[in-house]
Amino acid sequence: MILVEKSLGNLGDAAWAERLEGATIDLLELDQWQAQRNRFRLKTKAGTEVAVALERNSHLHDGDILGWDEATRTAIATRIHLKEVLVIQLDALLANPAETLARTCFELGHALGNQHWPAVVKGTTVYVPLTVDRQVMASVMKTHAFVGITYDFRPGSMVIPYLAPHEARRLFGGANATPHSHVAAVLEPETHQHVDAQGQTFSHSHDTPDPGQKHDHDHDHVH
Structure with missing residues (x-):
């Protein structure tokens, strides 16, 4: 296991790009939620366990170099998968x-x-x-x-x-949750429409209830 308290540089840095030419890059893959944490423990693609303990209010960036072994010419670097x-x-x-x-x-x-x-x-x-x-x-x-x-x-x-x-x-x-979207549409009175994360459309009507009759259904909203 290696302990990382700060990055050594970034794959985009000119000095490191030259140094890493022909070297092995072992990736520590993070999703966009993990990338915002400053303390976590994960394994690289090659199986090396990495314990990250950054300073408060700091986080890793895509391509950050977390470790470098000159003898084996192997670097550990982050790959962060962010949505658009x-x-x-x-x-x-x-x-x-x-x-x-x-x-x-x-x-x-x-x-x-x-x-x-x-x-x-x-x-x-x-x-x-x-x-x-x-x-x-x-x-x-x-x-x-x-x-x-x-x-x-x-x-x-x-x-x-x-x-x-x-x-x-x-x-x-x-942003990894599964919310839904409301899209404007021409619908019958007392009817509204939902669009889920896959773009599927669902419509349902709200019939006018009798006096004192309760109207109730669930709306799962993700904030």
Whole structure:
């Protein structure tokens, strides 16, 4: 077992790239939840046990080098599997009157909240982790057609360097759950629709009950 209290460098560093040419890279594979922890114990693909004990409020990054054996020319490095992120740009809104700016931001917040999607705001950029199928999230944004707002999807590895540890935990820490999405649709009165993580649509109606009759059903929401 090896104890890791800090990384030695990163596979992307020029000095290490040259040093590791022809070397064996033993990967410690982490999902996006494990990557936000600063203390854990896992085995590499080759079976080496690694105990990670980083400083508080620090975490590993994709490609971090955790160990290097000069004799065998073997390095232990991280591979972090992050989901994509919906990146929403608001900077074009700043040219609008304050009333328009406030209304659009409120409507965007309402739309994201209605889907129960977590989000992180940095400056004029909003980051939303993919908690349902990418096409479902794109459909929601297209349906609302916010004027002055642009969006695209980016790999999580491109986003995480811009986030503080607590922001990364919010963005990636809970995104492995299986939530659902509400997509606007034309339905009969007292009917609404759900879309699950696989993009399947379910509709059900709410019949008007008799006075005093209880209406009840379960809605499993993941926050």
